[in-house]
Amino acid sequence: MNDPFCEISYSEKVRIFSSDYLKCCLYISNQQTPDHVFTKKLYSKLISTSQVLEDFLDFHGAKNSEDWYLYRELCATIRHLSLGVYCQKHILNRLIFYDIPDIEVFREQGEATLNFLNDALRNLAPVIIDEASRLNIAMPSDSFGPEDFPGITTGEMLKYDIDDDAKDVQKRNIVKIASEFLSIAASFDPMGFYEPYDDDEMAALVPEKVNEVQIRRFEMLVHNLQSSFDTYVIHGGFRFGDRKLKSLRSYFSIVFHLLQMMGRLLHFYERHLHEAGYKNTYKRVQDKLASLVDPVKLMDRTINYGLYYACHYLNSGKKLAREILNENIERSSITVGIPVKLGFHSRPSLLVAKIVQHFGGQVELVVGEDRFDASSVLDIQWAGGKIQKEKISEVTFEGDIRALADIQILAGVNYGEDTMGKGVPLPGELSYLK
Structure with a gap:
C-alpha cells in the first residue's frame, strides 16, 4: 500500500x-x-x-x-x-x-x-x-x-465592435428581471434606515438583526438577477446599448458588490471579533485582532456605508424598474363581479392590492369613467364607495396580464371570503397572499 x-x-x-x-x-x-x-x-x-x-x-x-x-x-x-x-x-x-x-x-x-x-x-x-x-x-x-x-485601469479602451443592443430581446425576460428587482427591493425594505447608527445601535443590530447568513442570502438573489440579465437581456458591458436597461443593471450590480463586501466583513466580525464567550487563548487572540482591526470602525463601514447604500440603491432603482416593467408587460383587461355582499371593504381590497404589488406591473380598477390604482388599498376602497353608491355589480381591471389572471382567480372565490365577510381558504395559485 x-x-x-x-x-x-x-x-x-x-x-x-x-x-x-x-x-x-x-x-x-x-x-x-x-x-x-x-x-x-x-x-x-x-x-x-x-x-x-x-x-x-x-x-x-x-x-x-x-x-x-x-x-x-x-x-x-x-x-x-x-x-x-x-x-x-x-x-x-x-x-x-x-x-x-x-x-x-x-x-x-x-x-x-x-x-x-x-x-x-x-x-x-x-x-x-x-x-x-x-x-x-x-x-x-x-x-x-x-x-x-x-492597477487594472489604463487610458485606453478596446474598440467597441460587437452590437449588444437589446432590440430583439424577448420582453418576458425583461419583465421577469424588473419584477424580481422590485421583489428583492421590497424584501430588503425592513433593513432600510435614514440616519447613521451609533456604536450602541450597531452592537444591537449585528448579529441579531443583520448578519452574514442574511446578507449572503440577499447576495445570492441579486447575483442570480445579474446573471439572468447578462444571459438573457444584454451580454455586453455598460458603455453602449439600451440606456434604461443598462442603468437598471447598474443599480443591482452596485448592490451585489456591496453585499459581497458586507458578507465578508460580517463573517470576519462574527467569527473573529464578536464576543462569543471564549476564554484563554481564543480570547487573547480575539483581543489582539481587535487591536489591529477596530471592530467599531469595521461595523461603521459595514453598516453605515455598505448596508445604507445597498438599501439606498435598491430603493432608488424601483422607479426605473417599474418604468421598464410597464413598458414591457403584456396588457389586457378582465371584467369580474364585486365581492358579495360587502363589496370592496378591507379584506378584498388588501388581497387585490397584494396581487398587483406581487407582480409589480400597473393595474387599474375601472369604474365607469373613473380609474383607480389597484396596487393601493385606499384607492380600491375609494372605488368601493362609488360602486356601492351606484349599485354596480361588475368592474373591469386593466393592466398587467399576470396580475389579472390571479385577480380573476381571487374573484372566483369571492375575494377570499364568504357572504358574511369571513375568510375562506385561497386556491393554491394564490398561496403567496398568505
Whole structure:
C-alpha cells in the first residue's frame, strides 16, 4: 500500500505555503512602497495565498494549537479583509461606467471604506511577519515590487465592435428581471434606515438583526438577477446599448458588490471579533485582532456605508424598474363581479392590492369613467364607495396580464371570503397572499 503522506516535513511545508503570503506582507510593510500599492492584483494575491495557507494550517490542527493559533487567525483575517476590499476596489473602479445619478457622496464614502480596510492590512502585515519569525518560518529571499501589482485601469479602451443592443430581446425576460428587482427591493425594505447608527445601535443590530447568513442570502438573489440579465437581456458591458436597461443593471450590480463586501466583513466580525464567550487563548487572540482591526470602525463601514447604500440603491432603482416593467408587460383587461355582499371593504381590497404589488406591473380598477390604482388599498376602497353608491355589480381591471389572471382567480372565490365577510381558504395559485 502506498503511503499517502508526503515526506516533506511540516516546517518545510509551512515555509513553502507561507512564502508568497509573507512576500506580500513584506511588500505592504515596506516604507518605500508607494501609496497606490493596493491594487486588485495585490488583493487577489493575498486572497489566494492566505486561503491555501489557512487550509494547510487547519489540516494540521492550528485551530487547537496555542503556539499556532494566532498565525492561523491572522491568515484568516487577511483573507476575509482582502475579499471585502477587493469588492470595494471593484466598485470604485467601475463607478465611471455605472449609470447612476448623484454618486459623489457615495464615492467619498467608498474611498473612506477602502482606506480603512487598506490601513487594516498595513497594521496586520508587520504583526504577521513578527509572528512568522517567532515560529521560525524563514523569510523569503526575494521580494515583490510595484511592477508585480499594477492597477487594472489604463487610458485606453478596446474598440467597441460587437452590437449588444437589446432590440430583439424577448420582453418576458425583461419583465421577469424588473419584477424580481422590485421583489428583492421590497424584501430588503425592513433593513432600510435614514440616519447613521451609533456604536450602541450597531452592537444591537449585528448579529441579531443583520448578519452574514442574511446578507449572503440577499447576495445570492441579486447575483442570480445579474446573471439572468447578462444571459438573457444584454451580454455586453455598460458603455453602449439600451440606456434604461443598462442603468437598471447598474443599480443591482452596485448592490451585489456591496453585499459581497458586507458578507465578508460580517463573517470576519462574527467569527473573529464578536464576543462569543471564549476564554484563554481564543480570547487573547480575539483581543489582539481587535487591536489591529477596530471592530467599531469595521461595523461603521459595514453598516453605515455598505448596508445604507445597498438599501439606498435598491430603493432608488424601483422607479426605473417599474418604468421598464410597464413598458414591457403584456396588457389586457378582465371584467369580474364585486365581492358579495360587502363589496370592496378591507379584506378584498388588501388581497387585490397584494396581487398587483406581487407582480409589480400597473393595474387599474375601472369604474365607469373613473380609474383607480389597484396596487393601493385606499384607492380600491375609494372605488368601493362609488360602486356601492351606484349599485354596480361588475368592474373591469386593466393592466398587467399576470396580475389579472390571479385577480380573476381571487374573484372566483369571492375575494377570499364568504357572504358574511369571513375568510375562506385561497386556491393554491394564490398561496403567496398568505
